[in-house]
Amino acid sequence: MKRLLTFIxxxxxxxIAIFGFTVFAHGMNSSDNNCVTSPIDGxxxxxxxxxxxLHHISSLQTxxxxxxxxxxxxxxxxxxxxxxxxxxxxxxxNLLFPKLELLRKRLHDLETNLSYSKQKIISWLSLFENSPxxxxxxxx
Numbered sequence: 001m002k003r004l005l006t007f008i009x010x011x012x013x014x015x016i017a018i019f020g021f022t023v024f025a026h027g028m029n030s031s032d033n034n035c036v037t038s039p040i041d042g043x044x045x046x047x048x049x050x051x052x053x054l055h056h057i058s059s060l061q062t063x064x065x066x067x068x069x070x071x072x073x074x075x076x077x078x079x080x081x082x083x084x085x086x087x088x089x090x091x092x093x094n095l096l097f098p099k100l101e102l103l104r105k106r107l108h109d110l111e112t113n114l115s116y117s118k119q120k121i122i123s124w125l126s127l128f129e130n131s132p133x134x135x136x137x138x139x140x
Contacts (some may be wrong), residue, residue, distance in 0.1 A: 131134045
């Protein structure tokens with residue numbers, strides 16, 4: 001349940017982040033023209049969704065290239081991916097290297113259950129070993 005809730009929450013945030021730009025298009029056709037990205041590059045806001053999407057992407061690119069150079073942003077992205085992957089593998093070591101103690105315990109439990117079942121069958125069969133019902137055979 002906890003993983004399902006986490007998954008739904010992450011999908012919700014990603015969906016809002018990716019598809020949230022379409023909400024901005026509803027107010028662009030009015031005369032107010034309050035576009036979020038216009039102050040960044042000084043252009044007028046587009047009125048169609050496709051043009052608005054390209055306008056926002058180009059404004060985001062302008063913002064990113066003005067803040068950090070392109071090579072350092074690539075290095076920061078690689079460092080972030082490396083940090084996230086190392087963190088995941090540190091938190092979930094059992095994904096790559098399962099604990100051998102658990103495997104040994106399961107094998108021991110399996111052997112114990114097998115020997116217990118075998119013992120129960122043998123004890124049940126031993127009840128019929130000297131049973132009088134089998135010693136009397138009718139001949140007709």
